[in-house]
Amino acid sequence: MSVATLRTEPPGRYVVLYDGHCRFCTAGARKLLGWMGKVDVELADFQTPGVLERFPGLTYEKCMERLHLVTPDGRVFAGAEAVARAAGTRPVLGKVALVYFVPGLRQLLDRLYRIIAAHRYRLMGRAVAAGACQGGTCSLHSRKQHV
Numbered sequence: 234m235s236v237a238t239l240r241t242e243p244p245g246r247y248v249v250l251y252d253g254h255c256r257f258c259t260a261g262a263r264k265l266l267g268w269m270g271k272v273d274v275e276l277a278d279f280q281t282p283g284v285l286e287r288f289p290g291l292t293y294e295k296c297m298e299r300l301h302l303v304t305p306d307g308r309v310f311a312g313a314e315a316v317a318r319a320a321g322t323r324p325v326l327g328k329v330a331l332v333y334f335v336p337g338l339r340q341l342l343d344r345l346y347r348i349i350a351a352h353r354y355r356l357m358g359r360a361v362a363a364g365a366c367q368g369g370t371c372s373l374h375s376r377k378q379h380v
């Protein structure tokens with residue numbers, strides 16, 4: 234499901250909100266930055282204190298579920314759609330990214346994204362030492378995956 238109807242404070246440039254406690258997410262965000270080329274984009278770890286305060290309407294819980302792309306005008310996209318929209322900022326990649334919007338394929342890619350996101354800490358591990366998450370948030374997220 235697209236969160237394109239969600240809007241937040243316009244940052245004036247693209248912002249990729251990712252989980253900086255996750256090695257898989259950090260690597261993916263950097264790859265996405267490369268895909269976006271010369272577009273003005275900021276990578277922002279939503280786990281960093283104060284980052285989410287810049288984006289009213291986006292919650293920690295939403296960000297724990299999926300990567301988010303905030304456009305310069307404040308529109309918010311999440312998950313596989315955020316990746317497709319980010320790739321769409323480039324002429325050639327943008328044409329490839331249109332495949333995401335094919336009915337049926339979109340639902341499949343969204344489901345695959347949710348599965349990978351739910352198991353992301355198992356794929357490459359955490360970027361912070363075990364137990365270093367504030368208030369035990371990493372262990373809470375891991376337990377939520379098993380419910």
